[in-house]
Amino acid sequence: MTINPPVKSVTRIAGTIQGYKATRQAASFVFTDRDTTSLGVVAIAAGVAGLGGQAVSAASHATSVEEDADFVEFALDGISVKGWVWRSPFGEGDQVEVVGELQGQAMNAIAIARPSDRTVALYPHCSRGRTRHIKNAIKWWLYLTMFFVCVPLGFLLLAGSTQRLADAWSEGGDLVALGVAAFFGLMNFSLARRWMPFVTLAEKAFAAFGWDKPGDIDLARATKASRRTGDPGELGTFYFRY
Template identity: 45%
Template sequence: MTEFIKHPSATGIIKLTGKIENYTVSRQRASFVFTESGQNKLGAVAIAASLAGMGGQAMPVASNATSTDEDADYVEFNLQGKSIKGWLWRSPFQDGDYVEVAAEWKKDHYEVFGVTRPIDKAISLYPHCSRSKNRHLKNSFKWWIISTITLQIIISLGLLAIGWDTFLEIWRYMLFEGAWWLPVGVSAAFAIAVASMANQWMPFVRVAEKVFVIFGLPEPSNIDLVKSSKKQRTAQDTPEFGSMYFRY
């Protein structure tokens, strides 16, 4: 049965340390992100990703546009007698690991937002938490530029396929006959779609940045775990490494 999870909000987050005891993890499905309006925005970004040649990224995005269900690990364990529960995108931890935990007290337990294992710098966070605000905005801007340029190239190639004279005539019309708003409008539409999705992810970005601060990571406002993990894969890492859990 699908559970809907509200956007994460960690106001009283603290750091706990110790060895994991009585660890259990189950892979479950829940809805972490999107309302109905969010799904519509996600569909627009799926189209943009596809046009930009981001096939691998576009497919799961398009799938999520019609389904809000996502897989994540629900973990429960004890740390120095404290009960800790919550969602991690993918947990590589096990009993006996010495870890640092970013968590917030919730009535009868601590709700986890991030776990790191200092010995190998492995880190797992609440789903969709992987970048600080600066990196998140830079990444969004990068894909807006790529998507816009790629679409303009595709349109130009399509016109060239019709014929060189037709290509020149259409561009002359856009530049000198007042139709310049066509390419500008396309760029603006992509900008609105990307900005909407960037804003949709901001609650996760804010939580990620709080976790980075709690763990004392250098330059917490300038962290991109996806990027920092690319060259740190080991033979023991599962396929989800670099996308659902990381190294800093």
């Protein structure tokens, strides 16, 4: 099944988890059936563009448009909560804050946070605000361009072929460099735009939690910087520390 991320107004509620249930299911959060043949290429591109968890998930399903995620269901002080997170580290009796669309006594959750240990799980592919997302795309565009331009030139220098290097550059090397830059620029732009709905959704969750500067938040980066011995391997990829 294909799941579209909720993008309407969100609110925050808090309470104690009761009747907790988490089911690992497969669903399509990003890709459509038309993407099946190219998903492997997108997974590689996502990896080199620094989209970590997205690449891991996509690569593990290179012949399918579906990804595994946790569908959680529980009650929170009389409100029925349901929603998708990439991986749920929560359990019965946890004191949590939940952000989502509230309709009467039911909430479609997009993010769950446990203040006691500052753990948060979000709707799949949501981890960065807009500013960080754009900066990350630009960073990897520069890295990839520099790598694929400088490595061949470096081989010529190591071989002591300064004249060949000069000849190659004068015979169109500058145009090749521009072509490489344009290629990776378009690739990164396409990927960055593809994930923008999730960036918007992440910012809504960050703002609802009351976190400062939602656009400048990068949960993956912040979690990596705060990792401790014994932390689960999935922390920082599929759920985070804030």
